[in-house]
Amino acid sequence: MSMLSVSEFDVIESPLSGTNLIEASAGTGKTYAISIIFLRLIVENNFRIEDILVVTFTIPATMELRLRIRDRLRDAVSVIEDQPIKDKTVTLLMEKYKGDSVVKQRILTSLKSFDQASVYTIHSFCQQMLVDNAFESGSLFSSEIVNDNAFIERGVTDLCRLTLYNTSPALVSYFMENCSVKELIELYKKRPLSPDLRIEPEDSDADIESLERCRTLIVELYAELSDLWKLESGRVADIFCNSKVLKGNIYREDSMDALIEEMNDYISGEIPFAFFDRFYNYTSGKIKDSLKKGCDYPESQVFEICQKIYDANEKYNNAGALMLISIKKRLFDVIDDLVLSSKSQNSKRSFDDLIKDAQRGLNGKSGKLLEEKVRARYKAALIDEFQDTDNLQFDIFSRLFNNEKTILFLIGDPKQAIYRFRGADIFSYMKASQLMKNRYTLAQNWRSRPELIESVNAVFSRCTDPFIFDKIQFYPVRPGEENQGDHFMKRGIPVPPFDIWLSADGAESAGDMLIEKLSSEISLLINRGDDNPYTLGERAITPGDIAVLVRTRKQGIEVRNAFAAYSIPSVSRGMDNVFKSGEAKDLYFIVSAIADPANYNLVKAALSTVAMGGSADLLYGYHRNSSDGKDGFDSVTTRFYNYREQWISGGFLNMITGFLERESVASRLFALNGGERMVTNINHVAEILHDAEHEMDFTPRELVIWFGNTLSNPPDDDGYSMRLERDDDAVNIVTMHACKGLEFPIVYCPFLAHSNDGKGEYVIYHDPSDHDRPVLYLDKNVPDEVKAIKASEDLAENVRLLYVALTRAKSACRVMFAPNKNFGKSAAFHIFVKSAGYDVSGYNRSILAAALRDLHDNSGGRISFSDGTVSEGAAYIAEKHSAEQIAVREFTGEVRSCWKTHSYSAIAHSFAAQVDAEGKDFQSEFHARKGRSEGIFGFASGTRAGLCIHEIFEKTDFTTSDRISVTDRCSEILEKYRFDISSKVHLADMFFNVVNSVLDDSTGLKLSYIDDCSRLTELEFSFPVDLFDSIKFRDIFKGGDLICNKIYNRLAGDHSEPGGMMKGFIDLVFEHNGKFYIADWKSNHLGNSYNDYTRERLTDEMEKHNYFLQYPEMEFSPGIFFDRPDISVLEKLDKYFAGVK
Incomplete structure (x- = not known):
């Protein structure tokens, strides 16, 4: 057209x-x-x-x-x-x-x-x-719009299971040896989203019977070879090492002993398909082709059998490859419907x-x-x-x-x-x-200096077909304004804005020279001092003025490490996937342990992470605390149990936020080199896990599985790219893909000489004979004409990437070339050499230097060219700021929140409460009490013990009289919370004592009268409250009974709080004879005998921990100690929480 x-x-x-x-x-x-x-x-x-x-x-x-x-x-x-x-x-x-x-x-x-x-x-x-x-x-x-990675993974996994479950063992084996679910997932994700997509080869001629026959034949031949090798290994060794009939460049004398040993390992391994790389050297065909002139073929049945195995394996691989193509085609036929159905059932879309x-x-x-x-x-x-x-x-x-x-x-x-x-x-x-x-x-460029605009024009305008496709042309642009942007200057004189440096010929390591040149030059530009000649306009150059553009993550790391040696501050953009970071792995060990704190190996792995500051000495210290090495970990597992409860009740984000704060993760990491990056990564991964939990409705266990799968196969998604760890003055290291849309005063392009062939498992190209229809070619044996089309498309993409890189600069662009043997395939070779009219088919340094020099000579002084020189730089010395310059301003304003969520715990702490008993969750009180009396008093104390007792009452029928079933239930729960099951009898006794105790003498009420249909456990409640005024709240209890007076005395001071929602959980609500009752379980350990649990001791304990503040919170409660507050108090509370003035 x-x-x-x-x-x-x-x-x-x-x-x-x-x-x-x-x-x-x-x-x-x-x-x-x-x-x-x-x-x-x-x-x-x-x-x-x-x-x-x-x-x-x-x-x-x-x-x-x-x-x-x-x-x-x-x-x-x-x-x-x-x-x-x-x-x-x-x-x-x-x-x-x-x-x-x-x-x-x-x-x-x-x-x-x-x-x-x-x-x-x-x-x-x-x-x-x-x-x-x-x-x-x-x-x-x-x-709901979600990321569909999890749906795709689940769909592909299900498809593989359905395809392979009842199929031939030969196909299953070939699939496991040559493919994986991970590979299929990636294939599906990378497919072109086009209704016109064509998948080739069109006819795979898959034959599962041929696959089975070949596999059976190889196994039989292998058995024959194993027997034969015992008889003829010496003769084969003699042929290889002493006969002198084989060509020495193929069967080198110094490698024959290793060749014999490789066959020994193959036979002893007893795995027919574990072929070694030089197995072909044992085949009769290879032996015959490698004979010296005039020499006779050395007969050996080993060579004949190896030839048969080799030929059968070729047929086996061909048949297997066709079967894999068939499976992959089915993937595209079926997976869309599977994934769409799964999302539709959950009202979700990607x-x-x-x-x-x-x-x-x-x-x-x-x-x-x-x-x-x-x-x-x-x-x-x-x-x-x-x-x-x-x-x-x-x-x-x-x-x-x-x-x-x-x-x-x-x-x-x-x-x-x-x-x-x-x-x-x-x-x-x-x-x-x-x-x-x-x-x-x-046609007007508003970004760059006019001289830099003309330089880029010069580079592309001299090319005959710069962008490969004739429908994409280069049109020169002109400056939007005559004198826009700052000059890049040296001692007050503008220097050429476009500079090209070529590494020295014959350098042992051009790449090392390039990195050295880059680091030393940037250190010269940004160093503070009166002797620094470089400026942007009239101002000094700062690290943030400079960007280094890289193609790959590996290149970015090389640059970052080199800058560290020069003390050059740097920040990376768009290089790394956060799931490839060490912090992601650390967090995986941590959340795995929190999800299953009874697994000591997981707990140890979590403790070993950098995030938790673990070390071998610390782990050994835990083991020394007890004979079996387990009780010493209770101080940790107790916290982990608590985090798990938070996770289950409040979600992952609520749990991980508390974990990071209470375990002092940020402060620990900030003290390390690279701590900013570590903290940023942990917070980033935590957010992604929160999103995954919300989108997929994962349980903790399911989220851990998803996390592990994602670590093994990190998705190629913008949301998973590492975030900036700092926003202060630092050199930007940016991938070429991430730099689009950005601009920087000075840009370095040190890796343009490197080629990217676009290699991968599969070829995606556009068929010029079919209106450029997109084609996915599944066979790894790609026809030459398809390879040529793909190579042309890859080169065109790389040229476009080069154009993006060269147009990011506002004042100066510095291009560095350290060509390698593949330079002839690069976009830089196409733009600077081949398309500029130089007739070469590959890299030739002298021609490259001539092409660059010619560009310089015809640029009117706008483009400079240097050949192989490296200036010696010095370590970067940052500008020193006075103490006055960096003084923190004091905030004197007032910040008030207009709304918040209240709870018993928050109110208790706000009124200067002493340590809340439930605040001990993170204080490591989970150890068995030694020297106690027998029975229930000998049972452990602390949060884990409280949770254990709580769950026994929550999951056991109050009306049962079956002591065996209750004891068994206690045993299960003890194991869950990692207590010795020998306590099961004592806990069962305690259960029956509690449920059979008379709660109300006037009615004879017992919990054993309450069946499961008449009770609710862990009932969550919330209700709105108006502006919380502690003085008015306190006055409600003035002049009441003993408990009201306790509350009145505790609520002291002015603690006005904004309105919002009062929220909490009620351990037990039950109904009896038309009345509703509330119970709150407490398992505080006060001593080793019943005499330690008098009314006075209980009152003191409740006052100590501000349990009385739960009393007004649940205003309709029958009270504590089976009391009921005066009706006037209930009415006042009702009006107060309802906002009645």
Whole structure:
């Protein structure tokens, strides 16, 4: 298809009609242009704000667009009112509307209704379209949006189970040897999201019988070889080592002993399919091909058998590969429905589902009606970042807005289409570009120094086909303003803004030289001192002014380590997956132990983590505390039991927040080198786990399993990229993919000479003979023509990535080349050498140097070139700040919360309570009491013991008289809480004593009268409270009985609290004879005999721990000690909590 003519887009004069494509090169103000188009549509086309749809691809981009659009509207009003503004374009655009009250009112109306502006991400637009038109689209009215990784993993796992469970053992064995569930999950995730996807090879001719026959034959031949080797191993060794009939370059004399030993290991291993790498050297075919001229073939049955095994294994692998292709094809046929069904049952959708549902709805039986309803709503659509589209998205926008009634602008830059690994499809963009009636470019760069703009123009303009595909062209840009940006200067004189350095020829390690050059040069730029000659304009260069762009995580780590040697502060962006960090593994050990604190091995693993400060000495110290090494861990496992209870009752985030605080994790890690990064990673992983628990409704055990699977197979997801650990002044180390949209005064590109072949298990390419249809090629034996197409697409992607890297700088771009043998495959070779007219097929340093020197000579002094020199840098010395400069200002204001959740514990602590008995949960009181009396007094004390007793009463029928069943239940619960089951009899005795005790002499009430239908355990309650005033609250109990007086005396001081919700749990609520009762279990240990549990001792204990404060909290309670408060107190409490004045 012929190229359409391209003209420059004038944001003021270009017509706003029809279908339009705007190619916005780097730094040309794409977002600004969209905001001006939006303003013109309101002013010139008389559109309402809700008539215009703006779609971009990230949430931050939508926020920026909304801000920019609102600013343009406000500026426009200012111009109409004849008020001066800084924006020259808006001033020029609105000049003719000065004093126009109609246009002014239209803009003001837009500002007032700006909340109705449709500025969406692609996913939120699809979601809104589906919800607003649920009947037409056939979608749910409401569904929760989740990450579908867990659903995919579950679906693929189920599919493998269904496929392999009743199949041939030969196929199961081949699958286990050559594939994995993890591989299939990754394959499914990386598939192109296109309804036109073609999967090849089309006919696999899978034959499971052939697979079984070959496997059986190999096993039989292996048995024969094992027997034969015992007889002929000596003769074979003699042939290899002494016969001199084999070519020495293949059968080297110094490697023959090892070759014999490899066969010995293969035979002794008794695993027929554990072939060693040089097994082929034993085959008769290889022996015959390796004979010296004139030498006879040395006969041996070993060689003949090995040849048969080798041939059978070739057939076995071929048959197995075909079967795997069949399984993978079935994956794509079945898994979509499996995953979709699983999500639908839970009313959940992923982000990809929103796009697929929208596209499916538009192509469904009500698709025409859906199109009409969306078109009726929007008169104009502005699609941002369109170069990152794919087939599904393009189909949606084309169906909705590629028509005569709607104004459509597609805005993007195909030269910056670098997200193929996320599913973006440059071929969809190129197809769309040919369908637009008007094609424009933005030709003014507002980012960089004019000299730097001309340098980049020079690099790409001399190339014949810079971006490989003829539908993607380079259009030179010009500066937006004559003197924009700061000069990069040395001793007050501007230096060339574009510099190229080439490592010395014959260097033993070009890579090491490159890193040394990078580190030393940056240290010279940022070092403080009067002798530093480098500046940006008139100011000193700071570390934050500089960015180093890398391609891979490994390169980023190399740079970071080199900077550390020079004491250069640095921060990494977009390099690492947080689940690959050591902190993620630490947190996995910790949450595993919390989920199962009875497992001492898990507890030990958690204690060994850096986060918990564990060491061998600490673990040994725990073991020395007791004979069996277990009781010494009780102080830890007790806390872990408590964390588990928090997890179960309050969720993961509530638990982990308390854990990090109480275990002093942050302070411990901050004291270590790299502590900021460690704390950031732990908090990040904790948030992800919270989201997973919420989205998938995981139990603690299920969340731990998911966590482990995710650690083993970290998803390629933006949400899992490590966050910045610091925001102070530091050199930015950024991946090229993550740098898109960013800008820095000085940019270093040290790894452009490195190639990336796009190697992987599977090939994804676009078939030029089938309208560039996307193809997933599953066979690992890829045809040469497919390899060539794939290589071309990979090179094009890498060139686009190079363009992004070279256009991030505002003042200076420093390119460094340390070429290796694969340089000839790199994008840099294509741009700087081959496409520039140098006829070479691979790397040649002299030609590269000539090409770079030629670029320098023809740049008018804008591009400098140096060949192999490395300046000697010094360690970075940071600027020293005076104490006055970094003094912390004292906060003198008042911060008041208007609402909060209250509880008994919080109130108790707020009134200067002494240690709350339940506050001992983290104080390690879980040890067996020694020297106590027998019976229940000899049982342990502390929180774990309390939880154990609590659960016995919670899970046992009060009405039972079956002592055996109660004893068995006690035994189970004792084991759960890791107590000696010998206490089961004493606990059973205690249970029967309690439930058979008379609670009310007047009625003879006993708990043994209460069946399970008449009781509730752990009843959660909450009720609203007005502003909490401690003085008024205290006065309620003035002049009451003993308990009321205790409460009155305890509530002292002014502790006014905001209103909110009173929340808590009631241990037991039961009904008897039409009355409701409340019971609260207490298991405090006061002594070793009944004499220690008098009413006076109980009263003292309750007062000590502020248990009396639970009394008013549960105002309808029958009281403590079977008392009931005076009716007047109940009425006062009722009115107080109800907010009655």
